Amino acid sequence: MLVAESVAREAAELVREGRQGDVFVAATKTSAQDVVTAMDLASEALLRRRLAELRPEDGILGEEDALTPSSSGTWWVVDPIDGTVNYLYGLPAYAVSVAAVSSPDGTDPDPATWTVLAGCVVAPQDGRVFLAGRGRGATLDGRPLRVNDAQPLIACLVGTGFGYVAARRRAQARVVAGLLPRVRDIRRIGSAALDLCTLAAGGLDLYYERGLQPWDLAAGSLVAQEAGAVVTGLRGRPAGEAMTVAGPPGRVEELVAFLEASDADQDS
Numbered sequence: 001m002l003v004a005e006s007v008a009r010e011a012a013e014l015v016r017e018g019r020q021g022d023v024f025v026a027a028t029k030t031s032a033q034d035v036v037t038a039m040d041l042a043s044e045a046l047l048r049r050r051l052a053e054l055r056p057e058d059g060i061l062g063e064e065d066a067l068t069p070s071s072s073g074t075w076w077v078v079d080p081i082d083g084t085v086n087y088l089y090g091l092p093a094y095a096v097s098v099a100a101v102s103s104p105d106g107t108d109p110d111p112a113t114w115t116v117l118a119g120c121v122v123a124p125q126d127g128r129v130f131l132a133g134r135g136r137g138a139t140l141d142g143r144p145l146r147v148n149d150a151q152p153l154i155a156c157l158v159g160t161g162f163g164y165v166a167a168r169r170r171a172q173a174r175v176v177a178g179l180l181p182r183v184r185d186i187r188r189i190g191s192a193a194l195d196l197c198t199l200a201a202g203g204l205d206l207y208y209e210r211g212l213q214p215w216d217l218a219a220g221s222l223v224a225q226e227a228g229a230v231v232t233g234l235r236g237r238p239a240g241e242a243m244t245v246a247g248p249p250g251r252v253e254e255l256v257a258f259l260e261a262s263d264a265d266q267d268s
């Protein structure tokens with residue numbers, strides 16, 4: 001937990017300072033909407049440098065660079081800026097996300113099989129630090145976190161997000177259009193890591209998203225789970241790229257059933 005927190009805090013400071021200068025699109029990835037700034041690259045480089053110094057045997061999986069192999073069975077899964085579009089526009093909902101995971105039998109880290117051991121999500125703009133250790137609870141700035149009690153779906157504030165590719169967005173729009181009349185309201189905060197941490201802190205009742213990558217999910221999923229949330233996929237599968245759903249036991253099941261009936265894990 002200490003390593004996750006110290007490297008995440010250091011990268012968050014770099015990213016926050018970088019926001020004071022000009023921020024522009026350095027490259028695009030899966031589509032014209034999927035952007036990278038120079039700070040995404042600088043933050044990941046810093047995280048990789050520090051983790052290599054502190055934990056030379058561990059592997060690293062990050063959003064912006066190639067996989068570093070692990071000889072210890074432990075991996076660091078890092079998102080140097082989660083919420084890059086918000087960062088680009090000067091909106092505060094962006095974060096640095098760092099998690100330690102173990103993967104079975106030396107396999108590459110995969111949300112379907114990994115165990116998240118520790119996670120830290122730092123929101124550089126306001127300095128919030130979300131921290132969780134497996135079996136040790138989750139905190140925000142040192143205060144314990146607990147998800148909201150299960151409410152009827154119509155009284156639930158539901159977070160979600162959208163991918164960057166047009167076909168997926170069309171399918172996501174269809175699903176959200178079906179859900180909106182059944183819930184209190186929808187929020188699209190723009191950082192999956194902060195969505196999961198916000199849920200842990202009671203700022204959302206439920207969250208779901210299709211298309212999350214390991215670095216979007218790793219630290220935030222542990223924060224949410226340690227705050228009492230169920231974090232799952234559809235059709236009995238674990239949370240991952242096909243679908244991630246999070247919320248309190250006793251309510252998450254209803255959202256899962258709606259998403260399954262809506263084929264929300266399909267792009268058509």
Ligand code: IPD
Nearest residue numbers: 081082083084161162190191192
């Ligand atoms: C994105 C954010 C966003 C989610 C996207 C992610 P990025 O991560 O987490 O909330 O909806 O699916 O790709 O690109 O800003 O690191």
Ligand code: CA
Nearest residue numbers: 079082083216
């Ligand atoms: Ca991300």
